[in-house]
Amino acid sequence: MDALTDLLDGPRARGAFMLRAALNPPWSIRIQDEAPLTLVAMVQDEAWVTYDGAEPQCVRPGDMAICRGPEPYTVGDHPATAPQVVIHPGQHCTTPDGTSLSEAMDLGVRAWGNDPDGSAVMLIGTYQMRGAVTQRLLAALPSLAIVRGDTWKSPLTGLLGEEIVKDEPGQEVVLDRLLDLLLIATLRAWFSRPDAERPGWYRAHGDAVVGPALRLLHDDLAHPWTVAGLAAGVGVSRAALAQRFGKLVGEPPMAYLTAVRLAHAADLLRESDATLEAVARRVGYGNAFALSTAFKREHGMSPQEYRAGPAASPPAGAATS
Structure with a gap:
């Protein structure tokens, strides 16, 4: 067993928060859910991810982004777009002034956004656990790690996109395992980059x-x-x-x-x-x-x-x- 395998062989996703987001511009979401790690697969259009005090980074179709918490960050169609939605701990969704957006942005089974036919489509999986082995892994990652779509290919993104909107018996377990596999594949791609700052x-x-x-x-x-x-x-x-x-x-x-x-x-x-x-x-x-x-x-x-x-x-x- 190697060190990366050992780290990833710790806590696994169980009832991870999963959704397919569809959004039309202008849109901007403030993420302050304090989750330790979120995986974002950009399917259509592009999104800008901005951590407080850091330069915005663009996530394009085919890209995978690993967002490390618990620090807050903003995801939007443009860095200048002001947040219209705030995601709180427990995945509570409100406007910036605290008004509930639960019904307004519910688009169906694990589907969420401001337009079911929105130009921007993302698959989002959020890990909520805070296991110590996972913390050792998170410590080896930057706040935002982006694996560009032109540097790797994986059938897992398409499979997750098909499964995420299903409502069948055992579906949560299927999604948890797919999320685990996609995270492992993304991490391997991230650490194997020629310019990667790999941990010792x-x-x-x-x-x-x-x-x-x-x-x-x-x-x-x-x-x-x-x-x-x-x-x-x-x-x-x-x-x-x-x-x-x-x-x-x-x-x-x-x-x-x-x-x-x-x-x-x-x-x-x-x-x-x-x-x-x-x-x-x-x-x-x-x-x-x-x-x-x-x-x-x-x-x-x-x-x-x-x-x-x-x-x-x-x-x-x-x-x-």
Whole structure:
């Protein structure tokens, strides 16, 4: 298992917010839903995405845009168009002065906008979860990542467009899985660009020494790894591994392993009902006490407090009032 696979093998979409938006200009939408990640597939026309304090970026037909939260941003037909719609947490949809737009912009099953025949068409999928493994991935992305349509091709966008407006048994599960696949494909395309600013762990994956070391760590987090044991596993000296790992990944092997273990522990606490002792064993800690100590140092709270904390509960269907 490589580091990217491991990151994407954490929390998956469950009841993700999905819709097909159709809009005629002038249109502009202020997104302040605090969602950690939204995927936008531009089908027709173009849209401008603007984060506060940043230059507007144009998303054209065939492009995929990954918008990272929770910072607010605006999507519109032109950067100068003032927002007419505000999307709040929970996907509540209002005018800027707070008037509900639930009925006015509801165009049917997962269909939304100001005109069913609007010139601008987008497929939108929003992840609501805030798992720690996902946070490590988000930290490797800019606020807005755009994969241009002329640099990659995927049949998933067309399939999602067909499925998103259906209302059949099990449809949410189908859409969740399609969204996951499309996100993975988009991320791979983004990180594989010649000019991509790849995170250290991604660049290191192709290294003859550090790549195998990363795969060993991610394949068995529960193993009692040491730098010496890891070095033996890849056939180099302890000093050589430590130096090369730190240079390419940006942190020592054991610091990297600790961060990954605690990220997985956080996901297991939120996404499963496993006991703290079981979570500790799965991520390589000898007992619940050892995990609790490390977890509190990393997250500023105990595992029990983290598990009891508020969790996102994404609504089904289109934007509501």
